[in-house]
Amino acid sequence: MGDLLTDKGSEIGEMIRIHAILRAQAAPEYTEEQWPSSIQVQSKHNTPIEGFWLWVRKGEGHNLRNVLEEGRDRGIFNGSDDLHVCVFNWIWPPLVQHRLDGFCEYWNHHRIRKQQNKTLPAGTSPNQLWISPESAVATAKNCSIRVDMELVKALREELGGEEGRDEALQFVTREFEEEAQTAYTNLQTPAVDLTNVWHIFTLLVAEIQQLRTET
Structure with missing residues (x-):
């Protein structure tokens, strides 16, 4: 078995290359x-991650999907309107990421029920096992491998450093980012959650349209 188990997507080639370099050095x-x-x-054979999606859907997935589709079903979001697309890409990714981070935090702290015949450790949380494996099994060993952070830094620089990272995670242009942030500030920066995201989306669209007519 390999250290890194993935599907066959073409988008992860660089990740695989970097992982191999770090493992070879460390x-x-x-x-x-x-x-x-x-x-x-193939995805259907990657059973750990495929099985995990069930818990994501139970914990968050259906809820997020329902709210996302509400904007379309109620005619709030128009996919052929460039402004709607830009506002959607500005407001939704941070909200989705926040919800997924929350689920990740919950899952890593949830207690795994004890099972006598279970091969892997149980009765504690994944985080506890990661930090102190011997707390669950006296004979367990910490098998983590330390990598050279200077090598990590060099590999990051190859990909454009912090600037490249920011660009890869940018869902809208920097110009629109400034425009949306100004509109959001004008709305007094309301907290965005699943109960009001489409309301704030509508307010942002209207505010940006107003700002554009004034310039």
Whole structure:
């Protein structure tokens, strides 16, 4: 089994390359032949992550999807309107990320029920196992491998450094980012959640339209 198990998407090639470089530098005793640094399989065969989606959907997925589709079903969002698309891309990604971060925090702290015949540790949280594996099983060992942070820094610089990272995570242009932030400030920066996101979306669209008529 490889250190990194993924599907066969073409978008993760750079991640696989970097993972192989870091593993080779930090743990040269593990050869690619015996212990591949990564393995790509079809999504249907990647059972850990595919099975996990059920819990994501139960915890967040259906809720998010219902609210997302509400904007379309109620005629609030028009996908053929460039302004609507830009406002959507400005307001929704941070909200979705916040909800997923919250689910991740919950899941990593939830207690795994005890099972006598279970091979893997149980009776504690994933975070506790990560921090102190021996707290769950006396004979457990911390097998983490430390990587060279200077190498990590060099690899990041190859990809454009902080500027490249910011660009990759930018869902709208910098010009629109400034425009939307001005409109949001004019609305007195209301907190955005699933109960009011489409209301604030409508207010932002109207405010940006007003700002554009004034310039």
